[in-house]
Amino acid sequence: MSGTWINLLIDIIISLSLLTGTFFIFSASIGMLRFPDIYIRLHAVTKGSTLGIAGIMIGAFLFLYVEHGIVSGKLILGMIFVMVTSPISGHMISRAGYHNGVKLWDKSVRDDYAEAVKEKRKSIDN
Amino acid sequence: MNLQIVINIIIALMWMFLSESYTFSTFLVGYLLGILLLFVLQRFIPDSFYMDRVIKVIKLIILFIKELTLSNIEIVKLVYKPKLDFEPGIFALPTELKSNWEITILANLISLTPGTLSIAVSEDNSKIYIHAIDIPDVVESINDIKETFEKAIMEVTR
Numbered sequence: 001m002s003g004t005w006i007n008l009l010i011d012i013i014i015s016l017s018l019l020t021g022t023f024f025i026f027s028a029s030i031g032m033l034r035f036p037d038i039y040i041r042l043h044a045v046t047k048g049s050t051l052g053i054a055g056i057m058i059g060a061f062l063f064l065y066v067e068h069g070i071v072s073g074k075l076i077l078g079m080i081f082v083m084v085t086s087p088i089s090g091h092m093i094s095r096a097g098y099h100n101g102v103k104l105w106d107k108s109v110r111d112d113y114a115e116a117v118k119e120k121r122k123s124i125d126n
Numbered sequence: 127m128n129l130q131i132v133i134n135i136i137i138a139l140m141w142m143f144l145s146e147s148y149t150f151s152t153f154l155v156g157y158l159l160g161i162l163l164l165f166v167l168q169r170f171i172p173d174s175f176y177m178d179r180v181i182k183v184i185k186l187i188i189l190f191i192k193e194l195t196l197s198n199i200e201i202v203k204l205v206y207k208p209k210l211d212f213e214p215g216i217f218a219l220p221t222e223l224k225s226n227w228e229i230t231i232l233a234n235l236i237s238l239t240p241g242t243l244s245i246a247v248s249e250d251n252s253k254i255y256i257h258a259i260d261i262p263d264v265v266e267s268i269n270d271i272k273e274t275f276e277k278a279i280m281e282v283t284r
Contacts, residue, residue, distance in 0.1 A: 023202075024198055024202065027201070027202045027205045027206070028201075028205075030205050030206075031201065031204070031205040034205065034210070035210070036210065037214075039214065039243065039245070039257045040214055040259060042243060043201060043241070043243050043257075043259055044201055044204075044205060046237065046238075046243065047194075047197045047198050047200075047201045047238065048198060048201055048202065048205075050194055050198065050238075051194065051195060051198035052198075083190075083191075083194065084234075087233075087234040087237035087238050087244075088234065090237055090243055091233060091234075091237060091243075091244050091245070091246075094243060094245045094257065095245055095246045098245060098246065104214065104215070104216070105214055107213060107214070110215030110216060110217055110261055111215060111216045112216055112217050112218040112255060113216045113218070113245060113246060113255040114216075116218075116246075116248055116249075116253075116255070120249070
């Protein structure tokens with residue numbers, strides 16, 4: 001009797017982690033559509049996707065281990081690499097966007113980086 | 127520190143030969159024994175015990191994961207907010223960290239904190255430009271966040 005209880009519990013944990021993962025990725029894509037400019041969209045994509053992918057990978061890892069007895073190191077590695085690389089890609093895309101002249105949203109209140117870019121442009125022109 | 131890791135690996139290999147089983151789990155047991163030996167004999171070995179630094183790295187990783195989870199929840203809240211009434215903007219954050227490696231880690235950690243995204247690093251590595259979703263909200267809290275991160279990073283790298 002105790003065995004079935006544990007199986008049920010593990011099934012519930014696996015489904016919960018898969019569902020939270022999909023929920024976070026779904027929210028990230030909705031944020032991508034709703035938010036007004038590239039920078040805020042990047043917020044949604046770089047952050048929402050990391051926990052989403054982590055959830056799905058943990059769910060898949062647990063499922064493979066419990067059902068088939070496979071310890072899949074690839075899933076854990078994939079999770080770690082997504083966690084490490086997504087902030088870097090967000091940084092690079094936003095930086096490239098800024099230097100290509102993508103405007104901030106109309107309601108933005110502050111932009112300290114504009115001065116630095118202006119000074120740099122001047123020094124290059126001279 | 128490098129010497130200690132080499133000693134530790136040698137102890138693990140010796141354990142493998144002594145127990146005459148050449149598997150990964152024996153290596154792991156040997157490595158753990160090596161850590162124990164180094165811990166007991168740390169007064170006779172140059173430099174401080176290297177597991178101290180490993181523990182600090184693990185603490186930094188735990189901080190990283192904690193901030194990541196918090197920021198995910200924050201962004202989901204913003205996504206489902208019916209009205210987009212926040213005030214985004216870019217502000218400059220001065221930093222005391224010097225080397226490229228440290229600044230990379232700090233910028234990544236800031237990218238993963240709630241509501242902030244690092245956009246660029248200034249030419250002289252003294253400032254990080256950060257895009258915040260809600261400026262008035264972030265500027266208050268950013269200083270303690272920055273201090274905890276800088277402290278954790280410095281403990282690892284120096």
